[in-house]
Amino acid sequence: MSTGPGMSSTAIMTPGGAPTPAAAVDVKPGRSPSRIAFERLRVDKVAVISFFVVIFFVVIAVSAPLLAGLSGQSPTYVNSELVDAYGYPTIGFTSDHWFGVEPLLGRDLFARWVYGARPSLIVAFISAVATTAIGTIAGLTAGFLGGVVDRVISWFIDFVLALPFLLFVLVAVPIATSWFGSPESMEAVQISQLRMWILISVFVLLGWAGLARLVRGEVLSLREREFVQAAKAIGVPTRRVLFREILPNLSGPIIVSLTIAIPSYVSAEAGLSLLGAGMIEPTPSWGRTISEASRFFAVDPLYLLMPMLAVTALVLSLSLLGDAVRDAFDPNTRR
Amino acid sequence: MLLYIVRRMALAVSVVFATMVLAFFLFFAGPGDPALNLCGDAKCNTQRVEEIRKSFHLDEPVSKQFADYALGVVAGREITSGGFTKPCPAPCLGYSFKTDQPVTGLLVARIPVTLSILCGAFVIYLLIGIPTGVYAANRRGTAVDRAIVGTTQTIGSIPYFVPALLFSLYLTILHPLFPRGDYHPLSEGLVKWASGLLAAWIVLGIFGSTGYTRYVRASMVESLAQDYVRTAKSKGISHHKVLFKHALRAALSPVLTIFGLDLAASFGGVIFTETIFDLHGVGYTAVNALRTSDLPVIMGCLIFSAAMVVGMNLVVDLVYGFVDPRVKVS
Numbered sequence A: 001m002s003t004g005p006g007m008s009s010t011a012i013m014t015p016g017g018a019p020t021p022a023a024a025v026d027v028k029p030g031r032s033p034s035r036i037a038f039e040r041l042r043v044d045k046v047a048v049i050s051f052f053v054v055i056f057f058v059v060i061a062v063s064a065p066l067l068a069g070l071s072g073q074s075p076t077y078v079n080s081e082l083v084d085a086y087g088y089p090t091i092g093f094t095s096d097h098w099f100g101v102e103p104l105l106g107r108d109l110f111a112r113w114v115y116g117a118r119p120s121l122i123v124a125f126i127s128a129v130a131t132t133a134i135g136t137i138a139g140l141t142a143g144f145l146g147g148v149v150d151r152v153i154s155w156f157i158d159f160v161l162a163l164p165f166l167l168f169v170l171v172a173v174p175i176a177t178s179w180f181g182s183p184e185s186m187e188a189v190q191i192s193q194l195r196m197w198i199l200i201s202v203f204v205l206l207g208w209a210g211l212a213r214l215v216r217g218e219v220l221s222l223r224e225r226e227f228v229q230a231a232k233a234i235g236v237p238t239r240r241v242l243f244r245e246i247l248p249n250l251s252g253p254i255i256v257s258l259t260i261a262i263p264s265y266v267s268a269e270a271g272l273s274l275l276g277a278g279m280i281e282p283t284p285s286w287g288r289t290i291s292e293a294s295r296f297f298a299v300d301p302l303y304l305l306m307p308m309l310a311v312t313a314l315v316l317s318l319s320l321l322g323d324a325v326r327d328a329f330d331p332n333t334r335r
Numbered sequence B: 001m002l003l004y005i006v007r008r009m010a011l012a013v014s015v016v017f018a019t020m021v022l023a024f025f026l027f028f029a030g031p032g033d034p035a036l037n038l039c040g041d042a043k044c045n046t047q048r049v050e051e052i053r054k055s056f057h058l059d060e061p062v063s064k065q066f067a068d069y070a071l072g073v074v075a076g077r078e079i080t081s082g083g084f085t086k087p088c089p090a091p092c093l094g095y096s097f098k099t100d101q102p103v104t105g106l107l108v109a110r111i112p113v114t115l116s117i118l119c120g121a122f123v124i125y126l127l128i129g130i131p132t133g134v135y136a137a138n139r140r141g142t143a144v145d146r147a148i149v150g151t152t153q154t155i156g157s158i159p160y161f162v163p164a165l166l167f168s169l170y171l172t173i174l175h176p177l178f179p180r181g182d183y184h185p186l187s188e189g190l191v192k193w194a195s196g197l198l199a200a201w202i203v204l205g206i207f208g209s210t211g212y213t214r215y216v217r218a219s220m221v222e223s224l225a226q227d228y229v230r231t232a233k234s235k236g237i238s239h240h241k242v243l244f245k246h247a248l249r250a251a252l253s254p255v256l257t258i259f260g261l262d263l264a265a266s267f268g269g270v271i272f273t274e275t276i277f278d279l280h281g282v283g284y285t286a287v288n289a290l291r292t293s294d295l296p297v298i299m300g301c302l303i304f305s306a307a308m309v310v311g312m313n314l315v316v317d318l319v320y321g322f323v324d325p326r327v328k329v330s
Helices: A005-013 A033-042 A045-062 A064-071 A109-145 A147-162 A165-180 A188-222 A226-233 A238-275 A286-293 A301-329 B002-029 B046-055 B062-075 B103-138 B143-157 B161-174 B190-224 B227-234 B239-267 B271-276 B282-291 B295-323
Strands: B077-081 B084-088
Touching (some): A033 A045, A109 A238, A109 A301, A147 B002, A147 B295, A165 B002, A301 B161, B002 B062, B002 B295, B062 B077, B161 B190, B190 B239, B239 B295
């Protein structure tokens, strides 16, 4: 199976695409597409800068208690003595309150800002990883098995893609939260945690279909290729064919879809919180802070601008990183 | 061909039906008291709960409620609540809890607002997207091209609600350079209609055009590499003519497909634009209904949006089947 005109022409058609086993090893140590992409990324300035911005926010999210502790503040402590009778803060930036305090409740804005990175990143990363995993498995199964399984999965893909994403999440999250917990039986913190997991679940429920469709299409063409036919012919079990022969060829589109999904979920979380369907009190969230601050923007612009800046920088750098990853995996882009 | 059409239509109908089932399940079949769920985060008093329960016939089995609702969408029905019987012709989506108007009528009344926003924004998409895309493709690989691609990527990556909110707060409220968002029907005069929508058009248009610039550019790059373009060039046809007459025409058809699908997806409301600029279209109606727990309206919006997406997908598929001989319909 190592030498044959069919095999070599396939290898030429897709450089690095097909995992040519055994034969390629003693010729020269081939570089996988992921490795080539990674090397291209390392010299991409935009990608490197974006990467560090993302790391900056990850560090902020991870060390939020530490950072808030440095300023000696908690994100939920109400400083009612720092707001006047009309709810306006009586102080600006002080050594105690680095970004000032919130109107009405007087909670420390720096602490809320650093803690606000958490829901964004947690929701985005978990949703993106879960949708990618489910989308890949669904697409693989549909494309490889074909027949009734393919029809059923394809129908679900069509169905999910037809649902209006934003509107559906907007409706589903508050209702699903009320199924599992009510203000009578749970603490506000617990409900807000519950709500975060429901938000993630709804994202996953609606998010897998795009990748599944893509993977299904790729698998449909891959399964007719010689190396897969050969593996099947010598009796390699189906699961092994799927995960050892076909899946490695899909690493490019899967990684690209993952990196593009993350910023879109950060943006969706913030946007939904802005509309009132995302995170709820008392969990600090940039989106909700933006929504509350937009009522005070004329008197307290930084209250509005700090979370806006954060969410924009995070989404922008994640997106640019995603674009760079896509370019790095695309053999057609010249850089 | 006929079989293909029938199969595509069956698929479309089944998807819309499934949306209905899902929406119904979400509201009625989950654990907990649906009447209480309808109240959402706001707490209802017992009188309101009773009112909801009665007007939605929640004492009946869920399957019957759903059958009534589904039949109403197809054939229309009569709704009895509080001793009154109200007619509700097909497509019946029930009556609003808040305003007691038929949901279908309410949605139909909001469609012109959403359409007006989309109409202006989509004109801007094309007005910016096509020239810049063609320009970038024509100068592919140069600094100008890279600048255009980089700028569109950057603008397109910013979360939309941030510039929209900033524009709305600072340029229409604090420093009113632009009129505040406000909808007047076209019949009240073109200027009045356009001025209320101007801010939304600008923000949505510029933001949305970035995607089109990239689609047009990619499509143009592809069609400029075609043999017939080379032939046209070698015949001595002017560059300008080759670019716009030969290459652009071919490049536009995939772009217009995306355009159609994008338009369909936006019919369900451009939620951020409508809420931020205070334009009461379909998306605003949905968000507002959510705040007031106006269940029939929310469901109506969901089903309407899904139907729009499905319908437009169907149209695009069928038109492609007819127009493009390369698409095998079997």
